[in-house]
Amino acid sequence: MVRGMNRGPRVTVAGAGVLGWTTALSLADAGCAVTICDPGGPNASSVAAGMIAPVFEAVLDEMARGQLDLLMAARDLWPGLAGRAGVALDRTGAMAVGGDDWLEAVAAGFGGLQMRPTEIGAATAQGLAPGLAEGFERALLTREDWRVDAPAALSALAQAAKAAGVTYEARSVKGRGDEDVLVVATGAFQGLVDAAPELSKLSPIKGHIVRVAAEGRGAVMRGEGVYAVPGSDTAFGATMEAGVSDPAVEGEKAAPLLAGGLRLFPGLRDAPVQIAAGVRAATPDGLPLVGWSEAEPGAVLAAGARRNGWLLAPLVAGIVTACVTGREPGPYAGRMDPARFRASLWD
Numbered sequence: 001m002v003r004g005m006n007r008g009p010r011v012t013v014a015g016a017g018v019l020g021w022t023t024a025l026s027l028a029d030a031g032c033a034v035t036i037c038d039p040g041g042p043n044a045s046s047v048a049a050g051m052i053a054p055v056f057e058a059v060l061d062e063m064a065r066g067q068l069d070l071l072m073a074a075r076d077l078w079p080g081l082a083g084r085a086g087v088a089l090d091r092t093g094a095m096a097v098g099g100d101d102w103l104e105a106v107a108a109g110f111g112g113l114q115m116r117p118t119e120i121g122a123a124t125a126q127g128l129a130p131g132l133a134e135g136f137e138r139a140l141l142t143r144e145d146w147r148v149d150a151p152a153a154l155s156a157l158a159q160a161a162k163a164a165g166v167t168y169e170a171r172s173v174k175g176r177g178d179e180d181v182l183v184v185a186t187g188a189f190q191g192l193v194d195a196a197p198e199l200s201k202l203s204p205i206k207g208h209i210v211r212v213a214a215e216g217r218g219a220v221m222r223g224e225g226v227y228a229v230p231g232s233d234t235a236f237g238a239t240m241e242a243g244v245s246d247p248a249v250e251g252e253k254a255a256p257l258l259a260g261g262l263r264l265f266p267g268l269r270d271a272p273v274q275i276a277a278g279v280r281a282a283t284p285d286g287l288p289l290v291g292w293s294e295a296e297p298g299a300v301l302a303a304g305a306r307r308n309g310w311l312l313a314p315l316v317a318g319i320v321t322a323c324v325t326g327r328e329p330g331p332y333a334g335r336m337d338p339a340r341f342r343a344s345l346w347d
Contacts, residue, residue, distance in 0.1 A: 008030065008031035008032040008033060008325070009032050009033070009180040009181055009324055009325075010032070010033045010035075010178075010179045010180045010181070011027050011032045011033065011034045011035070011179060011180065011181045011182075011183060011324060012034075012035050012036075012037060012173060012176065012177070012179045012181070012182050012183070013027070013034060013035070013036040013037070013183040013185055014036075014037050014038070014172075014173045014182065014183065014184050014185060014186050014192060015036075015037075015038055015043075015184070015185035015186040015187060015302075015303070016036055016037075016038030016040075016043065016158070016168070017043045017044060017045035017046075017154075017185065017187055017309065018045040018048075018150075018153075018154060018157065018309050018310050018313045019045075019185040019187075019288075019302045019303070019305060019309055019312075019313055019316055019317070020036055020038065020183075020185035020186075020302075021036065021154065021157040021158050021161050022081065022157055022313040022314060022316070022317040023183055023185055023302055023313075023316065023317040023320050023321070024036045024161045024166045025084070025085065025157060025160055025161040025164055025166065025317070026314075026317035026318060026320070026321040027183075027317075027320070027321050027324060028161060028164035028165050028166050029084075029164060030321050030324070030325050031325075032181075032321075032324060032325070033165070034161075034165070034166045034167070035166070035167045035168075035169060035179075036161070036166055036167070036168050036169070037168075037169045037170075037171050037172065037173045038168075038170065038171075038172075039170060039171060039172045040170050042247075042276070042278065043187060043278065044187050044207075044278040044279060044280045044309065045150065045154055045187075045309055045310070046150060046151055046154055046278075047150075047207075047209055047276045047277065047278030048150050048209070048278065048307075048309065048310060049147070049150060049209060049227070049229040049235040049237050049238065050147050050148040050149055050150030050153060050229065050231070050310050051094075051145065051146075051147050051220060051227075051229060051310065051311070052075055052078055052089070052145065052146040052147055052148065052310060052311050053094060053145040053146070053147075053220070053311060054068060054071030054072045054074070054075045054144065054145065054311060055068070055072075055094075055110075055113070055115065055142050055144040055145050056094050056096070056142070056145050056220075056222055057071060057307070057308060057311070058071060058109075058113055059106060059109035059110055059113065060106075060109065060222070061286075061307075063285070063286035063306075064286060064308070065112070065113070067286070067287065067335075068113055070287075070315070070332050070335060071308065071311060071312075072144075073315060073332060074308075074311050074312045074313075074314060074315035074316075075144075075146065075311060077314035077315055077318070078146065078314060080314070081313070081314040081317075082148075084160065085153075085156050085157050085159075085160035085161075086156045086159070086160060087148055087152075087153045087156045087157065088148065088149065088152070088153070089146055089147075089148055090146060090147045090148070091143065091146045092128065092143075092146075092147075092218055092219045092220075093128070093141055093142055093143040093144070093145060093146075093219050093220070094141070094142055094145035094147075094219055094220040094221070094222060095120075095125060095128065095129060095139040095140060095141045095142075095219050095220070095221055095222065096117070096139060096140040096221075096222040096223070097125065097132070097136040097138075097139045097140075097221060097222075097223055097264070098136075098223055098224040099224065102224050103138070103140060106140055106222075107140060110140070110142075115142075115144075117140035117141055117142050118140070118141040118142070118143075119138060119139075119140055119141075120138065120139050120140075120141050121137070121138055121139075122134065122136060122137050122138065122139075124139075125138070125139040125141075128141070128218050128219045129218040129219045129221055129230075130216075130217060130218055131216070131265045131267045131268070132221065132264060132265065133263065133264055133265065133266050141219070145220060147220055147229060147230075147231070148310065149231040149232055150231075150310065151232075152231075152232065153310075173192070174192070175192070176296075176298045176299060179298075180298065181298050181299075181300060181324050182298060182299045182300070183299075183300045183301075183302055183320055183324075184196050184199065184293075184299060184300070184301050184302065184303055185302040185303055186303055187279070187280065187281045187303060187304075187309075196293040196295065196296045196299045196301055196338075197293075197295045197296070198289055198293055198294070198295065198301060198338040198341065199289070199301070199303065201283055201284065201289065201304075201338075201341045202281040202282065202283060202289070202303060202304045203242065203243060203281070203282055203283075204242075204243065204244060204245035204279045204280070204281060204282075205240055205241065205242050205243075205244070205279065205280045205281070205282050205306065205307075206239070206240075206241040206244035206245065206246065206247065206277060206278070206279050206280075207237065207238045207239050207240055207241070207277065207278055207279075207280060207307070208237070208238065208239045208249070208250070208253045208254040208257065208275060208276070208277045209235055209236070209237040209238045209254075209257070209275075209276050209277075209278070210235070210236040210237070210254050210257045210258045210261060210273060210274070210275055210276075211233045211234070211235050211236075211273070211274045211275075211276065212233060212234045212235075212236065212261070212268045212271045212272070212273055213233055213271050213272040213273070213274070214233065214234055214268050214271040215230075215231070215232055215233065215234075216228075216229075216230025216231060216233070216234035216265075217230050218230055221264050221265075223260060223263070223264050224260070225256065225260055226256075226257055226260030226261055226263075226264070228261050228264050228265060233274075234261070234265065234268060234271075236257045236258060236260065236261030237257060238257070238307075239253055239254070239257065240307070241253075242282075244279070245279055246279075247277050247278060247279050248277065249275050249276065249277045250277070251275060253277075254275045254277075258273060280305070280306055280307060280309070281303055281304045281305075281306070282304055282306040283304045283306070283341070284341070285340075286306050287304075287305075287306075287335055287336050288301075288302065288303060288304040288305040288306070288312060288316060288336055289301040289302075289303055289304045289336065289338040289341075290302055290316050290319050290320065290333065290336035290337070290338070291319065291320075291323055291329070291333060291336065291337045291338055291339070292323055292338070293338060294338070294339055294342065300320050300323050300324060301338050302316050302317075302320050315332060316336075318330065319332070319333045319336065
């Protein structure tokens, strides 16, 4: 059934990453007439590994540590979104393996969040992650982290949005034009800063990822300095270069990822390898800009999710839809409100 066609506010969504397509689908389901605009080409969402990982993000990333409740709330919206859009959502979980000192530090990170991982032995770990190297005697497991296959999930979201009446146009936009609302979901692209000055608070973070042409299944693996995500291929990631906006692939930056990934899964050593790079956008506090622009009437922001775009997508989409339709945006909107940077923006 086609829903959301030619009713409600007319909305242009700029950006066809996971935030853009998820928001476009949500707006169409709410009765808006939606056009999504993007010039095409790879984006950070398609390069990403597709982890829906609130717990390990909070354990391993200091910037995310104080946002666990928000990250978990976003995660909990994924089953509904996956069912709506036909996205395969894998809930096997995630495991950490490595040296004893590093695992103790990981366990301490769980403890700091008032959580406890499940400690498992080598045989159980290898059962949950087929192909895992035999040298790891124990692993720390959480079932709270999930994953999607990012390229397939992005395609499913686009198909669901189009079926709901969303129109796609392969072009860039410079402003709201004649539409009622412009939603800015352009990631690290800064071309719309004149339409929403709050975007000047975003800074780029470049990341490399290595994809090995071998289908993987089971749990996401977290190792020392690398992660491995199974799917239609196996992804080893990821680097983070703050302030770098050049998306060019640099083989020397990806080499340690490949080496680290093969330490986890040595059986993939002869599989073909593809290296990709993407540029994410980040705010000073690590949470995206989500909500109305104070400076530009009719502009709503949905940008700057750092490394958690896939995780945060349904929460961001719901807040944007609430803004556009005049509903209550929920308890987490304040933490992502673009107005939180008001003082520094106009200093």
